[in-house]
Amino acid sequence: MNNITIGQFIPGNSWLHKLDPRIKILSLVILLVGTFMIPISVNPIPLITMSLIFVGIMVLTASSGIPMRKVLNGLRPIVFLLTFTFFIQLFYVKTGTLVTDPIVMYISLTSIAGIIIWLIFYNWSKKYIKTRILYFFITAFMVFFIQAMLPYVSFTSYTLYIYDEGLIRAGFIFIRITNVIIMTSLLTFTTMTTDLNYGIESLLKPLKVIKVPVDVIAMMLSLTLRYIPTLLGETEKIMKAQASRGVDFKESKFKDKVVQIISLLIPVFVISFKRAEDLGNAMEVRGYVIGAKRTRIDEYHIGFVDIFSLIISCVILGLIIYSKVIS
Amino acid sequence: MQVNFMIKVSDLSFSYNNVDEALKHVDLEISKGSWVSILGHNGSGKSTLSKLLVGLLSPSSGEIYIDGMKLDEAHIAQIRKKIGIVFQNPDNQFVGVTVKHDIAFGLENQCIPYNEMVEKIHHYASLVGMEELLSKEPHQLSGGQKQRVAIAGALAMEQDIMILDEATSMLDPEGTQEIITLIKLLNKDLNKTIITITHELSFAAQSDYLIVLKDGEVILQGTPKEVFNQEDLLKSSNLELPFGLSLYNEVAKDHTIDHKVLEALWAFNSKT
């Protein structure tokens, strides 16, 4: 059987694990709104605020019992975005005071060769490195460093200016993205998918007033979550069956690949449609009527810790709005 | 009076799109507390019949009475409280995110209050042997386990009649055995009326009464002994007697063989 579990839940006993899912989701939303409300400005105060939030998140992570490594690994998918944004902000902002003298970057035979050699080295050596994210940053830095250091046989050159405002902006955005990702990861690490499902459904309930079919959406969400691992398993089986008929993405030409993808997609669709029909029948026979009143097997209680957490989140948001208003 | 029979079907016909006649003028009666097997080749109409019995399809003509109540639009909600069904594909009827949630599904639909739900779930999960696995997700379970959960879900609705529509076709022998054991428990200990739809005669051999469908019509019915005697009729409807039953028939024809052996052979076939 598969080892996949739906979502990234890591079991634990921390206060964060025990928080009511509705509160957790609501608090996350409030904190996310607050984080985005902090203005990007050259005034160092927003940067400090953002960094304080980062520290706060680290404290939260420590208290949740989730290993720091796992949380930081959540940044892996966006490492490229982070680095790219950082450097763009750093070099494009041309206001404020120069931090260092202008740096001349050479696109030369030696610098290109140097970059290529470094990238090959990076590609080969990365499997031995544990802190991959940091290694990636170092590599990005090296690309620039090499261009600055190897002017021999130069074809052309350009100049980079690093201003203090650029540094502040780059740092700010970098920390902001990191905060958002880690906060959201903490939610998925400490909340079971069934609880998340319930939390989202409950919070959407008020939308019933404007005739949004919340119950139906909730049921669709719940069924989707239930079927993801099953579908993944079935897709894997179909991939193996088609592989046994000669489908091989590694060894085939591009035009063959199109048919090969179809050979994976169509069976998955066929299975899913049949499933939808069978499921509809099964649900109907078990008395499910869309929109009718139902009781729930899940019961959640809001405790003191929940209310306290919510209040803290609101206070943080309040402080941020207040500081925006007075400036 | 219809109340003598748990299920009474009168002159039932059904056509898909008014063209293919899936069922033609079928009459049947199923008594309370019995275990009836409906046998037939693929396309004989047995799945259509089971869908009609639970109100997923409406008859083209004829009537169905469940425990004295006529099955029609007006009564469908009440009928659903009397008759439940377990389908063939274990994955395509497992609604809940976990075992607990799936057993709860039918109860939630009936607006059963929380405390009562919890009690029922534990009770019926125990009955089918799944109480240790209540928090497991379906992809962590075997086919047999998923079908047991489906049965628990139906039991929790406390319906008197349960239809198992080829419920073991996709299972391995272990899973199949788990389900057969459960069916016997439900029928003998809990007095449920059970209808199994199958093409496995060895499975059907263990039930009380058999109904054989061919091309939408009932061609044969009776006790297992009576039905299996008609080997030629069964062959004509693409049903093959399993080894043990075929042997029984051959031995029965040969009068030189000790009749105790014949009885033992019959006992063998009905014990598995």
Added chain:
Amino acid sequence: MGIQFKDVSYAYKGLKVNYDAIRHINLNIKDKGELIAIVGQTGSGKSTLVQHMNALLLPSSGNVVVFGQNLPPKKKEKINYLRQKVGLVFQFPEYQLFEETILKDIMFGPKNFKSTEAEAMIMAKKAAQIVGIDESLYEQSPFRISGGQMRRVAIAGILAMEPEILVLDEPTRGLDPRGRNDLMAIFKELHEKDNKTIILISHDMDLVSEYAKRVIVLDDGILVFDGTKEDLFEHPDFESFHLDLPTPLKILKYLEKEVGIPYQPKYDFDSLLNYLKEVAHE
């Protein structure tokens, strides 16, 4: 040629621990003339084992040699061609159908192995004939036929590649008794006519007892028996394999217990009937 397993183990990577699916398997399979059944409880490693035969899985340790190709292969060595030499049919193979027409779907395999359109069509028609799919169905959609027919189309899809060894994972699962017999008859004929090596995974001991020449038993990932079916069913340690007996033997054991008829292994209908006529007079 053929397939050799040399001290092969395979471990699936779990969340925290690795799970050993098969351990220290040693096995030799000839490329012609064998009819092997692989049996064992659910989870004993049968599926994992056969997926090594067409290089879908590569050993975690040890070596598999398939038609002279060593697995795991050296870096950059192409192994896709092995899937044409060893045709693997999975459980419920009807799920792999996807093409517009039945003939096109059967042609998919050959075309992936560089057959031209014309060659593939000939191979496909031949395969369709072997499994009993009538010409009238060639242009039909594979989704508009019965489940049993879909299964045959799927099997034809593998046969069309003209593999030298055929491996089938529970080919009769979910079929009714008539369907089972018809399908097994097709494989039996393939084996007898072309002397093809056929390997079957099955839970059905009756099927094993009727068709298999050689039986391989897996228990918890380890190969515990490799020999003829007679040796298997008469093995002193049979209980430890956690297998069922085929029905004829079950009946004989039951009759011995209940009416005292001396147990003598008989594997098919006629010999059992004749035996009873001999020893069970009134």
